[in-house]
Amino acid sequence: MPTITDVxxxxxxxxxxxSRVLNREAHVRPALRARVEESVRALGYRPNLAxxxxxxxxxxxxxxxxNNPSAAYITDVLMGAxxxxxxxxxxxxxxxxxLDDQATQVLDRLITTLRPDGIMLTPPLCDMxxxxxxxxxxxIPLVRIAGRPDLFGExxxxxxxxxxxxxxxxxxxxxxxxxxxxxxxxxxxxxxGRYQGYLQGLKTAGIxxxxxxxxxxxxxxxxxxxxxxxxxxxxxxxxxxFAANDDMALGALQVAHSRNLNIPGDIAIAGFDDSPxxxxxxPALTTVRQPMQLLGASxxxxxxxxxxxxxxxxxxxxxxxxxxxxxx
Amino acid sequence: MPTITDVxxxxxxxxxxxSRVLNREAHVRPALRARVEESVRALGYRPNLAxxxxxxxxxxxxxxxxNNPSAAYITDVLMGAxxxxxxxxxxxxxxxxxLDDQATQVLDRLITTLRPDGIMLTPPLCDMxxxxxxxxxxxIPLVRIAGRPDLFGExxxxxxxxxxxxxxxxxxxxxxxxxxxxxxxxxxxxxxGRYQGYLQGLKTAGIxxxxxxxxxxxxxxxxxxxxxxxxxxxxxxxxxxFAANDDMALGALQVAHSRNLNIPGDIAIAGFDDSPxxxxxxPALTTVRQPMQLLGASxxxxxxxxxxxxxxxxxxxxxxxxxxxxxx
DNA sequence: TTGAAAGCGCTAACAA
DNA sequence: TTGTTAGCGCTTTCAA
Numbered sequence: 107m108p109t110i111t112d113v114x115x116x117x118x119x120x121x122x123x124x125s126r127v128l129n130r131e132a133h134v135r136p137a138l139r140a141r142v143e144e145s146v147r148a149l150g151y152r153p154n155l156a157x158x159x160x161x162x163x164x165x166x167x168x169x170x171x172x173n174n175p176s177a178a179y180i181t182d183v184l185m186g187a188x189x190x191x192x193x194x195x196x197x198x199x200x201x202x203x204x205l206d207d208q209a210t211q212v213l214d215r216l217i218t219t220l221r222p223d224g225i226m227l228t229p230p231l232c233d234m235x236x237x238x239x240x241x242x243x244x245x246i247p248l249v250r251i252a253g254r255p256d257l258f259g260e261x262x263x264x265x266x267x268x269x270x271x272x273x274x275x276x277x278x279x280x281x282x283x284x285x286x287x288x289x290x291x292x293x294x295x296x297x298x299g300r301y302q303g304y305l306q307g308l309k310t311a312g313i314x315x316x317x318x319x320x321x322x323x324x325x326x327x328x329x330x331x332x333x334x335x336x337x338x339x340x341x342x343x344x345x346x347x348f349a350a351n352d353d354m355a356l357g358a359l360q361v362a363h364s365r366n367l368n369i370p371g372d373i374a375i376a377g378f379d380d381s382p383x384x385x386x387x388x389p390a391l392t393t394v395r396q397p398m399q400l401l402g403a404s405x406x407x408x409x410x411x412x413x414x415x416x417x418x419x420x421x422x423x424x425x426x427x428x429x430x431x432x433x434x
Numbered sequence: 435m436p437t438i439t440d441v442x443x444x445x446x447x448x449x450x451x452x453s454r455v456l457n458r459e460a461h462v463r464p465a466l467r468a469r470v471e472e473s474v475r476a477l478g479y480r481p482n483l484a485x486x487x488x489x490x491x492x493x494x495x496x497x498x499x500x501n502n503p504s505a506a507y508i509t510d511v512l513m514g515a516x517x518x519x520x521x522x523x524x525x526x527x528x529x530x531x532x533l534d535d536q537a538t539q540v541l542d543r544l545i546t547t548l549r550p551d552g553i554m555l556t557p558p559l560c561d562m563x564x565x566x567x568x569x570x571x572x573x574i575p576l577v578r579i580a581g582r583p584d585l586f587g588e589x590x591x592x593x594x595x596x597x598x599x600x601x602x603x604x605x606x607x608x609x610x611x612x613x614x615x616x617x618x619x620x621x622x623x624x625x626x627g628r629y630q631g632y633l634q635g636l637k638t639a640g641i642x643x644x645x646x647x648x649x650x651x652x653x654x655x656x657x658x659x660x661x662x663x664x665x666x667x668x669x670x671x672x673x674x675x676f677a678a679n680d681d682m683a684l685g686a687l688q689v690a691h692s693r694n695l696n697i698p699g700d701i702a703i704a705g706f707d708d709s710p711x712x713x714x715x716x717p718a719l720t721t722v723r724q725p726m727q728l729l730g731a732s733x734x735x736x737x738x739x740x741x742x743x744x745x746x747x748x749x750x751x752x753x754x755x756x757x758x759x760x761x762x
Numbered sequence: 763t764t765g766a767a768a769g770c771g772c773t774a775a776c777a778a
Numbered sequence: 779t780t781g782t783t784a785g786c787g788c789t790t791t792c793a794a
Contacts (some may be wrong), residue, residue, distance in 0.1 A: 107548070109771055120781045125773060133779055152546035156493065157771030159484030160786045174513065177505040183500065185530040192529065192540065197548060199527050201520065202513040212520065218435070218480035220525060327714060334675065356714040365718040382505065383711035386655060386684040388691040437787055448765045451788060461763055485787035488770045 108149040117145035128153060144257055155197075159221070168409055169222035170200040171213060173231050175325070176353075178382050179398060183228055183251065186402030194410055196223070203231060212238045217244050224409030226402075227253065230292050232261075249405040254295035258352060266299030267306065267377075269394050269421035273376055274307020276392070277346045280430060282311055282374060285346035286337040288323040288330055288354045300350045300378055319344055323354045330354025334361040338373070345373060346429065352377035352384040355391055359428065376427040380422075389427030396421060436477040443474035454674065456481060475721020487549070497550035498528040501559050504681075506710050507726060511556055511579065516564060522738055524551070531559060532682055538568045545572050547634030552737030554730075555581065557622050560589075577733040577761065582623035590732055592624060594706075597722050597749035599638070601704055604676045604720070604751060606639045607760060610702060613641075614665040614672035616651040616658055616682050628678045628706055647672055651682045658682025662689040666701070673749075675703060680705035680712040683719055687756065702757040708750075717755030724749060 110128075114121045119138060127142040134142075147150070168191055172180050180200075188198040201216055203209050210387040211282045216222070231237050232253035239258065241248050248259030248298050255261045277285055287304045290297035308315055318340055321333035330349050334357060337344055349355035355377030359369065367373050369389055377384055380395035397420055404414055438456075442449045447466060455463050455470040462470075487493045489752070496519055499507050508528075516526040529544055531537050544550070552575040559565050560581035569576050569584065577586030583589045598642045605613055618625035636643055646668055649661035657675050662685060665672055669691040677683035683705030687697065694700050697717055705712055712719035725748055732742055 110773095111771080121772080122774095122781060123779090126780090129773085136780065138780085152543075154488070154771055155547045155549070156484045156487030157786095158773075159787085160482070160488050161771075161773040163786075165573070166486065174509060177509040181502060181505040181508055184528070188529050192543065195547075197527055199525055200512070201516050201526070215480075215520065216525075217484045219523075221483070221767085333691070360714070360716050360718075381710075382547075383714045386681070386688070386711045386715065388688050388716065390688075439787080449788080450765060453764090454764090457789085463763065466764085482787055484768095486789075488772085489787075489789040490791085491770075636784090 108151045108156075109112060109125075110151070110153070112141065112149055113145045116149055117142045124218050147234060164223050165221045166196050167220055167222045168196055168198050168224045168226060168406055169216055169220060170198055170226050171203045171216060171231060171237075172200060172228060173205055175230060176379070176381060179228070182398035183402035183405075186399030187226060187310075187406040188402075189225065190403040190406035190410075194406075194409065196406070198406070199415065201239075202252070209237065213237065213240055217241070217246065222246060224249065224406075226251065226405040227259075228295075228407060229253065230291075231392070233257075233295055233359045234292055245375070247409050249408045251401050251405050252294075252296045260408060261321060262401060262408070264296060264396070264401070266297055266421075267303040269423060270300045270303020270378070271307045272303075272311065272349060272423050273378075273392075273394065274304060274311070275375065276425060277348065278307065278311045278313075278373065279373065280346070280370075281346075282346040284316075284344040284346070285313075286319045286321065286333075286347040288321050288333040288347065288349040288358070290323065290350035291325040292322075294325070304348060323350055325351050327353050327357035327360075330357030331361050332357075334358035338362070338365065338367075343373075346370075346376070347373060348376045350378055352379040352381040352391060352393055355393070355428075356383055356387055359387055368397075370427070370429050370431065376429050380424055384426075392426045392429040393424050394421055395424050435482075436479045438479070438481070440477055440573065441470065441473045443667060444477060445470045460561045464617075492551050493549045494524050495548055496524055496526050496734055497544055497548060497552045497553045497630075498526055498555075499531045499544060499559060500556060501529060501533055502533050503558060503693075503710060504707070504709060507556070507707070510726035511554075511730035511733075514732075515554060515726030516730075517732035518731040518739075519551050522734075524734070524738065526702070526734070530554040532564075533558075537565065541565065541568055543576065545569070548727045550574060552577065552734075554579065554733040554737060555587075557581065557625075558619075561585075561621055561623055575737050577736045578621070579729050579733050580622075580624045583737040590729060591735070592724070593730070594625055594627035594749075595631040596633065598628045598706070599635045599753060600631075600751050601706075601722065602635020602639070604753060605676065605702065605757060606635070608674070608698075610659075610672075610674040610703065611641055612644075612647065612670065612672040612674075614649065614661075614675040616649050616675065616677040616686070618651065618678035619653040619714075620650075625678060632676060651678055651719060653681060654680050655681050655688075657687035658685030659689050660685075662686035666690070666693065666695075674704070675701060676704045678706055680707040680709040680719060680721055683721070683756075684711055684715055687715055687719065698755070698757050698759065704757050708752055712754075715756070720754045720757040722749055723752050 232250035242258035570586035
């Protein structure tokens with residue numbers, strides 16, 4: 107493997123000049139820069155990460171400790187972030203964190219041995235004060251995706267409310283007036299926007315809020331199924347159920363099937379996340395697609411010091427057969 | 435951050451002795467060893483990875499380049515491997531590889547800048563000669579999970595056949611004689627065992643193989659749906675369909691639902707993988723659980739030079755409602 | 763069994 | 779704008 111010294115010799119310049127070219131520093135004459143670049147190519151030179159880390163006191167590593175609520179969510183974020191890192195000469199190291207007493211120890215090890223230049227976090231970790239405060243101690247840049255803004259680090263705030271309102275508008279346009287809602291996990295602070303959107307959607311349509319139509323959820327299948335059972339057993343059951351995530355919606359779907367209800371004829375069901383399972387359900391689930399790869403990439407870019415215009419973070423309402431006979 | 439020099443001073447020994455203790459080398463007197471360990475604890479010393487890499491010419495990194503056929507599969511492997519790495523002072527770097535013309539370039543960058551001490555691969559990458567041969571050039575230890583044994587690197591061979599036979603035995607015990615099969619993706623060499631198991635299962639039960647009951651699959655929902663349609667339109671359709679993976683089985687399930695068939699009464703459906711969606715389907719899908727976390731951990735341990743007894747790699751037949759009224 | 767010295771490949775600080 | 783020098787924190791080699 108050629109080293110920076112080899113390149114310097116080949117190009118007839120000093121090591122430092124090569125270093126400057128590699129690091130895209132200013133103050134290098136174009137002619138020299140070109141010569142160095144040519145030598146790099148000719149020799150197939152690749153900088154040694156370890157040496158750069160040691161000398162430069164940066165690791166070129168972004169860490170993504172995650173806890174696994176949903177595999178698809180994680181891999182999407184990871185893929186977006188890893189690509190953004192790769193394009194900028196960085197690497198992404200992702201490590202699973204169990205939510206037990208050892209969580210901070212694993213974090214410690216990750217941080218102190220790898221010395222990442224930045225850390226990114228997604229729910230649920232990004233809303234856990236224990237985790238976030240622990241990271242804060244190390245004074246490493248932190249970006250949290252969809253986390254509450256009152257903790258250490260930068261938050262990529264997303265607005266679940268508006269698209270949730272759109273979902274309500276869709277359901278209402280399908281003729282529903284009694285719409286049940288299964289709430290987000292209480293610890294997932296930004297997801298509360300989905301609830302706000304539900305309320306706002308009713309309000310816009312001039313439909314009164316009915317407490318009995320709102321049931322607590324914990325983002326898992328079981329709580330969705332429980333909530334659906336309760337809703338369907340009401341004296342006057344809803345004709346549609348909007349669950350704050352797909353897993354709960356799929357739980358509701360199972361309950362509906364088990365009662366031989368016709369979907370969406372007897373009961374329409376909608377979720378949130380566009381999980382792989384939502385596509386594979388029968389009928390396929392109406393849901394909301396979040397741009398997780400984009401969010402992952404944005405988090406990485408923020409950590410690498412880029413300015414972002416986060417305006418175009420687009421949610422997408424995906425209408426499928428579970429709420430609409432004309433859906434696919 | 436304390437360095438190894440600080441520890442040496444604190445313990446009153448040389449740097450080299452501290453190094454020896456940290457690396458668990460022989461030839462250190464227990465008394466000294468204890469003294470050093472005490473100092474390490476007292477100072478909260480953590481070795482600097484970059485320095486170790488540079489001096490020692492090992493990176494303490496295992497790379498896991500993946501292509502994403504299924505998020506759950508990837509994260510399971512990743513979690514298993516990352517934990518195994520962590521326990522041994524290693525780190526796992528996973529990077530998505532697109533199957534385009536740049537695949538080898540991304541690999542190159544990963545290998546030459548990170549210099550991983552080992553690489554692990556899962557399907558489909560582990561069966562792609564282009565990828566594997568490229569890695570072979572670098573002379574880095576490679577472990578492939580569920581890959582064909584004729585390429586570079588060590589393979590963790592898994593036997594899909596036996597559990598597939600068990601699946602057939604289950605279906606036959608439920609009274610089925612005409613059982614349709616949707617084949618594995620032809621490029622996934624080890625998964626062909628699922629097909630062999632199907633054939634063997636028929637043979638054991640003394641049921642003749644019928645070509646019309648065997649349909650080609652590509653591991654995606656669409657091919658599963660297509661195959662199911664073809665099967666259901668036979669003059670004498672099967673009473674059960676065994677798909678070589680869950681996605682295809684879920685495609686078949688959708689087709690069955692769209693024809694208002696009763697499941698499992700009119701048609702029983704079984705898959706393979708125990709994907710999250712298989713649990714969430716209605717009825718929940720009978721399938722096979724593979725120990726992906728264990729396989730991920732095994733791959734990492736192999737790369738780190740441990741001897742493994744891979745006997746206890748256990749498949750599990752998961753019987754659910756899609757094949758059995760008494761399933762859950 | 764322990765220690766001293768050299769050096770891994772790069773960048774920071776400074777000098778020219 | 780370019781080059782020189784020192785040194786990042788550890789392991790290797792070799793000597794004691």
